[in-house]
Amino acid sequence: MTAPVFVDTPVFFDTNVFVYREDGSEPAKQSRADDWIVHLARRRAARISFQVLQELYATLTRKLKPAFDTGEAQEIVRDLTVWQPAAIDLAMLERGWILQDRYSLSWWDALIVAAAQSCGCSALLTEDLQHGQIFGRVRVIDPFASPAQTPEAILATLEP
Numbered sequence: 001m002t003a004p005v006f007v008d009t010p011v012f013f014d015t016n017v018f019v020y021r022e023d024g025s026e027p028a029k030q031s032r033a034d035d036w037i038v039h040l041a042r043r044r045a046a047r048i049s050f051q052v053l054q055e056l057y058a059t060l061t062r063k064l065k066p067a068f069d070t071g072e073a074q075e076i077v078r079d080l081t082v083w084q085p086a087a088i089d090l091a092m093l094e095r096g097w098i099l100q101d102r103y104s105l106s107w108w109d110a111l112i113v114a115a116a117q118s119c120g121c122s123a124l125l126t127e128d129l130q131h132g133q134i135f136g137r138v139r140v141i142d143p144f145a146s147p148a149q150t151p152e153a154i155l156a157t158l159e160p
Helices: 015-022 027-042 050-063 070-083 090-103 107-118 151-157
Strands: 011-013 123-125 138-141
Touching: 011 015, 011 027, 011 107, 015 027, 015 050, 015 070, 027 151, 050 070, 050 107, 090 107, 107 123, 107 138
Parallel strands: 011 123, 123 138
Antiparallel strands: none
């Protein structure tokens, strides 16, 4: 039996995973977000975009109550740049527009999916889209949907 494609390919993180990791108001989601981040970072299979970093900074400093200090939020964002975030370019914008029209996605969700596709990811971790939905080669995984399963087990059971 061959290993599933999802085990050895990159996985894209949406902003909400990082927000839950930093926000202690939902400890179960905070722990789960940390499990996913640690698992995929160790395997060097984690991908993000500058859009994710921008949204994270805005959420940490303006939307959370109490808000993070700007210096602390900047440090969190800087630390994530080791993942070499994808920059939004014209090709990604074009892909985003196509996805927005084809799937009736919000513009920001379409850009996240486009970034995941551009990074060659097999999965997109987000709770903002339908779990199991497929966009080309990218499958949506709600990282909080199956808390009893490890990230590795979830990725291994997905069919390519």
